[in-house]
Amino acid sequence: MANMKDVARATGVSLATVSRVFNESEKVRPATRKKVLTMAEKLNYRPNKIAAGLRKGKSGSVGVIIPVIDREVFSSSIKSMEEVLSQAGYNVIICQSHESVEKEAQIIENLKQLRIDGVVISISKETKRIDHLTSLQQDDIPVIFFDRDVELAKFNSVVINNYNGAYQATSHLIDQGCQRIVHLAGNENVFIFKERKRGFVAALRDMKMEMGPQSNIPFDDGHLEGVDQLRQLLQSDSPPDGILANGDIAALVALRVVEELGLKIPADLAIVGFGDSNFCTYLRPSLSSVNQRNEDIGKMAANLLLSEINKEAGEFIGTQQMLPPVLKIRDSSNRLG
């Protein structure tokens, strides 16, 4: 395959001139440019980005690290990320950590060897230590966190305001006349679930609603105790009349329990999920849910990364962007209209 030297020789100009032709912006006489271009075409020349990358000390690629790609929250945000980044001329390398810190560290080591220009990451559930992440910063590789971020350190991040989402949803349930609302709570070790719970509690408190020991039921995926507890509670003397689930799947499970007990939704019990998964509109009753704006998050994370990449070296300022989510009200919680 032809290289620049070949094109240069065949055209009768120097290597540098050919290079300049292919790096637009550069000054070269229109006549020569044309000569070079037609000769390149004729020789079927194609610039070698690896060589350019070596010389320039940057790869033109960015890494996107996620636990796993086949989850709506990740595939949706990556969709828009890829759009923004490829538009800007970057290649997107996807890497799945499978919720393992070691894998995460391995991936980062690999990306460093590739001389990646930046990283967008949603950290794994188990990620507590963050040395592999700070090491990126030390090497001056911009890192943007999205969806899940690190509580401690100063980092760039783009996340949904989970607190606010839960607050909105809870307020909505109260507006619908719910008196005894229960939160199906996620694993508190995960920041987003902690925030959701916090928003729930705050809304109840602000609205001066009762909140007993039964207001929070641990409802972790894969743990069935929560389901039993919910069933018992629904059959008690003062059953709940509103449910805020930590996620859509939790809401779905709750829907089944409620259905099984013959309760009417939303009349007897209103339910709101979290995540606004595709299937929310497919269900009957359709499921109200807090939309996480995945595509917005992806787009913003990508743009933040681009601006970090192009930033003059200078002291680092972590930029935390937090988007308010959007509550989608559907049949499962709409008692009034």
Place this chain on the structure above:
Amino acid sequence: MANMKDVARATGVSLATVSRVFNESEKVRPATRKKVLTMAEKLNYRPNKIAAGLRKGKSGSVGVIIPVIDREVFSSSIKSMEEVLSQAGYNVIICQSHESVEKEAQIIENLKQLRIDGVVISISKETKRIDHLTSLQQDDIPVIFFDRDVELAKFNSVVINNYNGAYQATSHLIDQGCQRIVHLAGNENVFIFKERKRGFVAALRDMKMEMGPQSNIPFDDGHLEGVDQLRQLLQSDSPPDGILANGDIAALVALRVVEELGLKIPADLAIVGFGDSNFCTYLRPSLSSVNQRNEDIGKMAANLLLSEINKEAGEFIGTQQMLPPVLKIRDSSNRLG
């Protein structure tokens, strides 16, 4: 940042020796290896894969081209693809064509400039000309088609047997006692939909079932005439008692129509979808559907790509792998159990 030369100098060995240390497999005395390794560690040396790529003439990356990432069929297959490819030491670059041939061609041009080692692609709906695809082969870059493939040329591909899937589903409906089955047919310009229809027709024929002009209703996404036609048909003197949809969304739409008319599923009408989307189990009644084995497809496509990459140059043999799908029987079509 330290490079090989620095490590060599600091250790008192030659550049070549350091290189050999980092390319395992190579012969180098254990003592020297250790010396080099500790010095590399001390200098915080990290191999530069771009440089290696330039020298070796290969990038260590493969491109995965899909219409868009946030569709279950793509995110699921890419999940397993990434697992296989990263395990084998390759980076996965994802590129979205957004169902545009021009974008597809652009992406391929870019991947060529990156000196990609191989490509896995699910072609865009509108892709009729394939010169951009054959050009990859001419440059000796292995290409694997998955999900959607090209009808004409000799290529490597891994796809589900759509004909067989539709055949299975139709046979199942007949087994359930359905007498008048209707196929909600997809756009016939898309190969997979053509195949599904073919399987449907073949099953009816083989089972000697009646098949009138109303047996196929064009039911393309976004075209609403199909819905009306279905509604009318369901209200006619001899309404259908079985439906095979071209996809799960089509099945969902049909479910709504049936629901609206007050028909009982599966007693009055049995329905089978295609794709086995996540939400099939969430619906009530749960939706029977043909599972496309996305993860298997992804894994097989990745493995086929690897074997093509590692193959000695020789004459090209297109390998078509076709997997039988798996029919998942659920409430929407289960009249007997």
Place this chain on the structure above:
DNA sequence: CAAATCTATGTAAACGTTTTCAAAAAATGA
């Protein structure tokens, strides 16, 4: 018209590896 300025091109040195070939060192055999 000479001097000064500007523009377009060329020369050559990087960038950090891998790999061929040759040489040195170590191991083996008689």
Place this chain on the structure above:
DNA sequence: TCATTTTTTGAAAACGTTTACATAGATTTG
């Protein structure tokens, strides 16, 4: 011990760009 074979190392040439610097030619200026 010395010749022979084998193993380990080194020197140097790629790989295909970009870019700092130099130079030639064209244009402007007084």
